[in-house]
Amino acid sequence: MMLGWETPAAASQPLLNKVDENVSVGSEAFCRIAPAVPIIANIITRENLFAVLSSATGGRLQFSTYDKYLNGLERAIRKMKNNSESSLLSAIRSSRDEKILEVDGTVTTQPVLEHVGISTWPGRLILTDHALYFEAHRVVSYDKPKRYDLSDDLKQVVKPELTGPWGTRLFDKAVFYNSESLPEPVVIEFPELKGHARRDYWLAIIREILCVHKFIKKYDIKGISRDEALWKAVLGILRLQAILDIGSPTSVQHETLLMFNLCDQLPGGDLILETIASMLNSRESGDSDHSKAESGMHSVSALEMVSNLGFVFGSSSNSSNESRLSVGEISVGEMTPLERAVQESKDDYKKVVSARATVDGVKVEGVDTNLAVMKELLFPINDLWKSLHSLACWNDPWKSLGFCLIFSYIIYRGWIGYAVAVVLLFISAFLLITRSFNQGRPVDEVKVIAPPPMNTMEQLLAVQNAITQAEQIIQDGNIILLKLRGLLLSIFPQATEKFAFALVSAALVLAVLPGKYIVLLVFLEIFTRNSPPRKANTERCARRLREWWFSIPAAPVVLEKDKEEKKRK
Structure with missing residues (x-):
């Protein structure tokens, strides 16, 4: 077929x-x-x-x-x-007529280990269409199987886990299972010489x-x-x-x-x-x-x-x-x-x-390098902050006076919403103009001067857990900034159009509704989003927003070495 x-x-050559x-x-x-x-x-x-x-x-x-x-x-x-x-599990599964889908741990060269607290037991693992069973080994038989129900709503958590001797986390070959019915989590390990294919298979089918x-x-x-x-x-x-x-x-x-x-x-x-x-x-x-x-x-x-x-x-x-x-x-x-x-x-x-490919391509290693990227990405904001700081410091009295008069009048007349709407309209207009003029043109790369390499002691300090967490936070911040840059430069036109439409919609709401009603809507949005009538819709909207955000590519980044360092070399 x-x-x-x-x-x-009918005119096609017959396949004999x-x-x-x-x-x-x-x-x-x-x-x-x-x-x-x-x-x-x-x-x-x-x-x-x-x-x-x-x-x-x-x-x-x-x-x-x-x-x-x-x-x-x-x-x-x-x-x-x-x-x-x-006869496997015949006494236990008879009421549900469960089908046994997979069995592991019956061969001594491929054991299955169950870790509960500080206790570890080898045994046989059985997956049915309703539950997971573990039978600990005895001398010539198995203990009564433990049943981990997958069919009831017990807030189960199933994820990959690291194991090792004396509680260390060295080997990525285990599955973590926890539910409301268990006093403590269970870790099921699948030892093998290379890789973690057995664990990945069992994790997927569970x-x-x-x-x-x-x-x-x-x-x-x-x-x-x-x-x-x-x-x-x-x-x-x-x-x-x-x-x-x-x-x-x-x-x-x-x-x-x-x-x-x-x-x-x-x-x-x-x-x-x-x-x-x-x-x-x-x-x-x-x-x-x-x-x-x-x-x-x-x-x-x-x-x-x-x-x-x-x-x-x-x-x-x-x-x-x-x-x-x-x-x-x-x-x-x-x-x-x-x-x-x-x-x-x-x-x-x-x-x-x-979009994920662009994100992976712009990730850089090292706290100092990520800080350098972030500093370059934040340059427009830093420049604006310096300008505002200059106005606040009255370095130029006439500019500072004009700024104070204009904003005092806006606040006095209650034009804050209109001012914000104008800014949003300006940004959306900039997005659409950028999309029109930059369509098909190569995207300008963010040029960052790479910091000098760290010495051995600095590298050892960098692998500490706190530094790793800080690096991850900074890296995630860079991804957010690069995605925003991708929106501004219209790398992904569909996302840019949706973003611009959202800004226009927000601008219209702010322009039409009085401020007190906007505050009321914000209050109701925050305090009713998890109520029973709205919970399902909130989850769906949050998922749509996450999927839209994940579909936005990040702007490219190129790391350049310091010119003085090049001369020394």
Whole structure:
């Protein structure tokens, strides 16, 4: 079907041997056809999956690689079925019919260690679709498993952690877990000789299960739709296991292949989740057949796929084929709302990646160097401060007198708001004029004279923890200033237009509304933003603002050495 998608015309050359080793397909064919079978691909992660599968073949997916991937999926499914049907955790998970997704720590050469306080125990770690279990080793068996519930709203925290002997923080190979139900945090370590691939894999799949249950609770998904959402996460983990099983030639970023992890990172990822929730809830209420009739052929649902593979899952175990959910992520001749949401998010993500590249390019090392950059960036403000200080000191009496008279009159007449509005309009006009004249022209770099290198003692002092924290603060301050410079120079026109529009809007508000009403609005904004009616909207607005800020590129920086130092050399 992928080959047919690439050569749809009747006049196209027929492909006689469609399973030849050299036959390959491109990204468009894979991303369109593969998600129709939910276990093979997902709309949200399909491009990342294709990039991994085709990384060694120049961006074209060969049939031999695709066949290995399908065989890897088959092995992952078989492993999950065997583990789930085995005696592992049989007494504990019987009530929920939990599916065992991964087991680690059974091989002595690859142990798993659990750190609780000052105690450390080797054991076996088991992840299901609802919880994380740890069974400490005995001589010939295991202790009763500890259960860390991922399905309840316990304010869980899962993050990477450093471990080491006697409480030192040396090895980046552990996962930190904490929740309201635990008296103290738990650290699960995955020792290995090089790198932290095991830890990264476990961190990703634990987060995926945690994220899908947060998604279910946030959007109140129930019944068969809840099972569908859980299987979406489970199938993502199976796909990741298949990729790792076939041995991808490039390092795999696990989060990019797990849809709920990815939605947590993508700009507008919450909108993708809202679309999925809407689709699930609408079909739970009985709109599935109606939507199918309107849109033509739809993809098979994840729940129906795994049911055909022989799995029994939760509340849907007794449902007939007619009552199964048809998600409709793919439809013929049109883009579904989910596809549109994903495409918009991917477009925004490209802007964020481009902006991050500029940010990484302007970061400099060393406190003294960052201070030099900040001093140069603050030069206009310093110059303005010197001018105001000069007026305040009456170095030029006539200028100082005129300044005092003008501002005294403005304050007396209550024109503060108008004055601020004029300043904002002036800045917005400057932004638009700059955008018009600087469009397509190279951006002027910030030239900074690099300070002389530090000696050994100074370098040793610089690595102290307090200095490192101070450096980070200064560096972040530079990024903020460079992003503002990028706005002023219209490096990113869309952001500049939005910024200018925001300034014009603020100017109009200040010009029209009396000051007391503005003060009242500010007061209400501050003290009602976390109230129940506004909390969700506030979180969404804050996220939109963060995503807009992250999409702004930073102005470039060039470090130049002192001319006198060059002469000495």
